Amino acid sequence: MSHFLKAAVAAIALATSSGALAANSIPQDLPAVDVHQAIKDVQSKANLSIKFKDDDEDMWQVAGRRGDCEDIVLWKRQQLMQLGFSADDLEVLVLIKPKSKRAGGVREGHVVLRVKSADMVMDNVERFPMNYAEYMKRYDYRLVCEAVDFRPSMRVQDRCRPRA
Ligand SMILES: [Ca+2]
Numbered sequence: 001m002s003h004f005l006k007a008a009v010a011a012i013a014l015a016t017s018s019g020a021l022a023a024n025s026i027p028q029d030l031p032a033v034d035v036h037q038a039i040k041d042v043q044s045k046a047n048l049s050i051k052f053k054d055d056d057e058d059m060w061q062v063a064g065r066r067g068d069c070e071d072i073v074l075w076k077r078q079q080l081m082q083l084g085f086s087a088d089d090l091e092v093l094v095l096i097k098p099k100s101k102r103a104g105g106v107r108e109g110h111v112v113l114r115v116k117s118a119d120m121v122m123d124n125v126e127r128f129p130m131n132y133a134e135y136m137k138r139y140d141y142r143l144v145c146e147a148v149d150f151r152p153s154m155r156v157q158d159r160c161r162p163r164a
Pocket of ligand 1 (some may be wrong): 055058059060061067068069070071
């Protein structure tokens with residue numbers, strides 16, 4: 001399926017599941033794709049349904065009703081893939097603040113989801129997705145790597161794809 005078509009199907013699936021569009025009223029001509037709306041909807045669904053709860057062991061698992069930043073990212077990634085976004089379009093980014101204090105010998109890091117095709121970042125502390133460049137600038141983050149291995153317990157560096 002082409003990216004365009006997948007995104008269109010995703011937009012329809014989301015509209016249908018949220019009750020905004022009855023299944024029998026899907027038009028024959030596909031509507032203008034609103035990938036941004038789909039991303040926004042997943043973001044707000046996560047904000048409403050998942051309660052932030054930190055874990056000391058840095059375990060990566062798809063959030064249920066609770067989770068921390070990486071768990072919520074995995075949940076959003078799963079949701080977007082169910083809506084037709086491709087795995088290649090969804091980057092799990094590990095970030096760090098250059099000046100953050102060390103806590104227990106480890107500098108405070110953060111994990112966010114970037115949707116490459118829309119150039120948007122989804123962060124659990126934000127109400128809405130943000131443009132990637134604006135986001136990085138606002139928070140003064142440094143990109144550590146893109147995580148590509150999501151098994152529950154691993155060292156961060158073992159999760160990462162080397163970046164060119
Ligand atoms: Ca976790």
